[in-house]
Amino acid sequence: MNLILSDNPLNGLKRKENVHFIDLSALKIANCIGCFGCWTKTPGRCVIRDDAVKVYPLIAKSDHIIYVSRVKYGGYDTIMKTMLERSIPIQQAFIRLHHNETHHVQRDVAPKKATIIAYGDIDKGEKEIFRQLIARNAYNMNFQSYSVVFTEQDALVKTVENEVKKWNV
């Protein structure tokens, strides 16, 4: 599966039949409440039954994925971060060694070629923190390979289209 997960509508984006597009800002997604129900009560299912439960199965299935997010304090801004926190049902409670660090065992999650398109007014130091974040995410979110692309909001649609082209799908 090929997926674009965006924190804004990306108006004007050329749509492709085999590329699934999700605008998170149009969905109703509550904060994770840290209850660990998805690991210990209903494994693989979040107890909060809102729109997030339609999104994390698609993240799990995708082998090509683009995350589009505004950057805040060197991390994802609220919309994307909320979705990522709600995505822990796709992992198990159990921990394994991965790159010589402890990380969770993944459920049925496809290894990913990920592109993170980060936008906003981001200076050099903030970019560095964001890159470190993505390097950490790569271990926890099953990235096989990834690239980080910084851009301005005005150039987002074009940037996303460019990255999709590279998939050759």
Next chain:
Amino acid sequence: MERVMILNGSPRAPKSNSKRYAEIFTENCRIQTEYFNITKTNHESLCAKMKDVSNVLFVFPLYADGLPVTLLSFLKFLEENPPETRPVISILVNCGFIEYQQNHTALKMMQLFCSKNGYTFGSALEIGSGEAILSTPFKWLVKRKIKKLATSIIEKKYRIYGVTMPISKNMFIRASTQYWINYAKKNGVTKEEMASMKIE
């Protein structure tokens, strides 16, 4: 006034590990502390209180390698509603994995928030194996570090501390597997069910 305002940024603050870490901080801090959970509705009153304190300590869990949304939302509000006099900001962050270094990106994010908004960043304590360490014989190691954290804040000798269980990673994995099996057992869920590969 010389006081530490402790703000809990865990989304499950009333029942959180962060709350227990905050309690240990209070027990080991020579100056007065005031504790609050960050909720969706109290941002304004917390920001208003901040002008009266010399120090703020954020206690929070690592969530998806970064700041939990509960804390992020509060910081964004604080950015728009800063107190007239800025307290020194310190942090106590805990994560589930054994490597306390996995908290480092979150620490950098908090330092960035401070430098962008004119706050002095004080001290930090990064805790690994934070979900379980307080229920193990290693609790005293945490207490010792929290005491150092408190002293460094009061004496303005700011430092970055880290602590975790002093066991091998493989031993940690075995212990955590047992921890989660027991956790789920209380809900009547078996190890096999927990290990389901199915999503939704």
